Amino acid sequence: MFFFDESRFGTHSKLGHGWFKKGIRTQVKVKTGRENFYLYSAINPKNGKEISLFAPYVNTDCMNIFLEQMSKNLESREIFLIMDCASWHRSKGLKIPESITIIYLPPYSPELNPVERFWQYLKDNIIKNKIYDSIQLLEKTLCVFIVCLTQDLLKCTRHNLI
Numbered sequence: 001m002f003f004f005d006e007s008r009f010g011t012h013s014k015l016g017h018g019w020f021k022k023g024i025r026t027q028v029k030v031k032t033g034r035e036n037f038y039l040y041s042a043i044n045p046k047n048g049k050e051i052s053l054f055a056p057y058v059n060t061d062c063m064n065i066f067l068e069q070m071s072k073n074l075e076s077r078e079i080f081l082i083m084d085c086a087s088w089h090r091s092k093g094l095k096i097p098e099s100i101t102i103i104y105l106p107p108y109s110p111e112l113n114p115v116e117r118f119w120q121y122l123k124d125n126i127i128k129n130k131i132y133d134s135i136q137l138l139e140k141t142l143c144v145f146i147v148c149l150t151q152d153l154l155k156c157t158r159h160n161l162i
Helices: 060-073 115-127 135-148 151-155
Strands: 002-010 036-043 050-055 079-083 100-104
Touching: 002 115, 002 135, 036 060, 036 115, 036 135, 050 060, 050 135, 060 079, 060 100, 115 135
Parallel strands: 002 079, 079 100
Antiparallel strands: 002 036, 036 050
């Protein structure tokens, strides 16, 4: 069982909070511009397995590529993929491999999707208070960070139902 979602990442600066001395005006560098890409990710919160794909858009074509790659990656195992009701997740052009069964979350319920906490963790550690000179550098940094994540950390995305 995997939970799925996609998120946008870009070079536009995201500032967090900070403490500064009273009476001193602080300058913070930011990068303007809107280069971005999307990360499609599915996480199994029980065992920490993660499958991700970088894509230029969120649309049915990119979703089809992700589903095909996920099916190939997990070979012939039956997969339950839980996701939100975005229009490209329900499109007539969506090609769902036989090994994948899609279960849709109720509308407007991101709190039920553990991948949302994965996005928050990535953005807190990769985006917040950092400047990337190029989209390629951000992609590389994000890729290395995801590869280095442990399965134990990915298991922490699950809800504590006890």
